[in-house]
Amino acid sequence: MISTIPHFVFLIALLMLFIAMVLVLLRLYKGPTLYDRVLSTNSFGTQTVLFIGVLGFLCERPDFLDIALLYALINFVSTIAILKFFRYRAIGDILIEREAKK
Amino acid sequence: MNIFLDLLQVIAWICIFSGGILVIIGALGSLRFPDFWSRLHAASVTDSGGVILLLLGMGIHSGFNLITFKLLLIGVFLFITGPTSSHAVANAAWVSGIKPLRNKHKKPGIDK
Amino acid sequence: MLRSIFTAIFLFALWYLMSGIDKTLTLVLGAGSSVFAVWIVRRMDEASNFKCLSVHLRPIEFGKYIFWVLAEIAKSNWTVIKIVLSPNMDIKQKMYEVPFTQKSDLGQAVFANTITLTPGTITVEVEADHFLVHGLSYSFDDHAALAEMDRRVSKTEGIVDL
Amino acid sequence: MIFHHLILRVVTKLLVGTIILFALYVQFHGDFSPGGGFQAGVIMAVAFILYGIVFSLESVKKVFPEWLVHKILALGVLIYACTGIATMLLGYDFLDYDAFAPLHPTHGQHWGLLAIEFGVGVTVTGVMVAIYYAFAGRPPSLPDEDW
Known part of the structure; x- marks a missing residue:
């Protein structure tokens, strides 16, 4: 009896994380500015890390924690890369406008 | 001894449950808040409180072994990178000229 | 070496x-x-032109600091959660400047990241002698709380020099 | 100009060593836990890409020069092929790892897999860094200090 409770608790935690991910995706869809979208992508990544960890405990395969660590790493680097890329693009647009004026 | 271990398990379940609730509250806040700058704070609830409670719960549940160390490593990693990436988002938004709302009854939007 | x-x-x-x-x-x-x-x-x-990161940290002081930060995180989480769940969200946003007294780069980064980690305050920009901080529910006590945090981070900076 | 991106630079300096170690950990534990050459190569490349994004492209090119990237890219395939040819020279089929330890086939499999995964990891690192250089090497419209 008592051994089925952890299963249940992890299942509930997965469900909660899933609801939170859906809410954040709604913000990603609605977000008026680019930075709202980057922010919600970032917190979606954090929730995915937690999701993978809980899933590993639910399946009794703690090896999943390596994948969670990898995902956290890629999430951080991709956020920085997206921000830098969009900074460049904005400047590129201004350059294109200048060339159009010529 | 056995009762003590059972008590630890119950604490672990409470931690995981409340961590899940904190993550939902963070996501709800990022959906409800009126403008970008306040949404940043809602996302940081997930980054700090939710991460601590969920990882603590999983760590207590697994007992003390190498898995606990890996969870600690994930926690430290998220604690270093989470604030850094939200600082990067805030800094990029500030440089590109998104200003906070002065009046809370104003419609949300971008002040250019 | x-x-x-x-x-x-x-x-x-x-x-x-x-x-x-x-x-x-x-x-x-x-x-x-x-x-x-x-x-x-x-x-x-x-x-790179940004040379070696100098590490000046006192391990024991840093351990004490981590526990203090965990308590701070719990308190400020509670504040933000109350704002999220209240029906009319009582937001008083403000940008303000927080001076810092740390000497090393690592100490300044630790202070800035701690400000961001506690929900309710976010470091937006790092200037030469102060941070630009955005607060969610601003009150005048925030200055004192952040000065306290600044003092504690400065205490962790010390003699260990690698 | 250090203070504008102070936090990013300090955090990158702190993390890069750990990321490289994590890449090598995933590389050499391919047979105990999920992972292997492909993931390890990507993580290793991510360390260089993070450094290149936060600092400048010139400094990452000083650490990992462009000619070395192309050499390394071919070296991985060479390691892979040489493992296969070595098994053939020992009188077995192509990539039949039993050749490395005929008395202990399990050990032979272990050594062979380690060599193959190493080749794959080296090639993936080279390809990822080469793609990053090709994308980032376009003429910049803004000096790197201003973003």
């Missing part, structure tokens, strides 16, 4: 705790990997 040796030992300990396998081959590979990582990091230090 001492710094490289300490970094290599730290990385090897990390390797051992992550793998937990006692076979000779794995341990040799781990030692080789940590030496390789230290070599790459040294090359990176030499290649």
Whole structure:
């Protein structure tokens, strides 16, 4: 009896994380500015890390924690890369406008 | 001894449950808040409180072994990178000229 | 040199705790990997114009600081949660400047990241002698709380110099 | 100009060594836990890409020069092929790892897999860093200090 409770608790935690991910995706869809979208992508990544960890405990395969660590790493680097890329693009647009004026 | 271990398990379940609730509250806040700058704070609830409670719960549940160390490593990693990436988002938004709302009854939007 | 040796030992300990396998081959590979990582990091230090990160931290003070930060995080989480769940969200946003007294780059980064980690305040910009901080529910006490945090971070900076 | 991106630079300096170690950990534990050459190569490349994004492209090119990237890219395939040819020279089929330890086939499999995974990891690192250089090497419209 008592051994089925952890299963249940992890299942509930997965469900909660899933609801939170859906809410954040709604913000990603609605977000008026680019930075709202980057922010919600970032917190979606954090929730995915937690999701993978809980899933590993639910399946009794703690090896999943390596994948969670990898995902956290890629999430951080991709956020920085997206921000830098969009900074460049904005400047590129201004350059294109200048060339159009010529 | 056995009762003590059972008590630890119950604490672990409470931690995981409340961590899940904190993550939902963070996501709800990022959906409800009126403008970008306040949404940043809602996302940081997930980054700090939710991460601590969920990882603590999983760590207590697994007992003390190498898995606990890996969870600690994930926690430290998220604690270093989470604030850094939200600082990067805030800094990029500030440089590109998104200003906070002065009046809370104003419609949300971008002040250019 | 001492710094490289300490970094290599730290990385090897990390390797051992992550793998937990006692076979000779794995341990040799781990030692080789940590030496390789230290070599790459040294090359990176030499290649950039931002030189070596100087580490001035007192380990015991830093441990105490972490526990204090955890308590702060709990308190400020509660504040933000109340704002999220209240029907009319009582937001008083304000940008304000917070001076810092840390001398090393690492200390300043620790202070800035701690400000961001506690929900309710976010470091937006780093200037020459102050941070620009955005607060969610601003009150006049925030200045005192952040000055307290600044004092505690400065206390963790110390003599250990690698 | 250090203070504008102070936090990013300090955090990158702190993390890069750990990321490289994590890449090598995933590389050499391919047979105990999920992972292997492909993931390890990507993580290793991520360390260089993070350094290149936060600092400048010139400094990452000083650490990992462009000619070395192309050499390393071919070296991985060479390691892979040489493992296969070595098994053939020992009188077995192509990539039949039993050749390395005929008395202990399990050990032979272990050594062979380690060599193959190493080749794959080296090639993937080279390809990822080469793609990053090709994308980032376009003429910049803004000096690197201003973003």
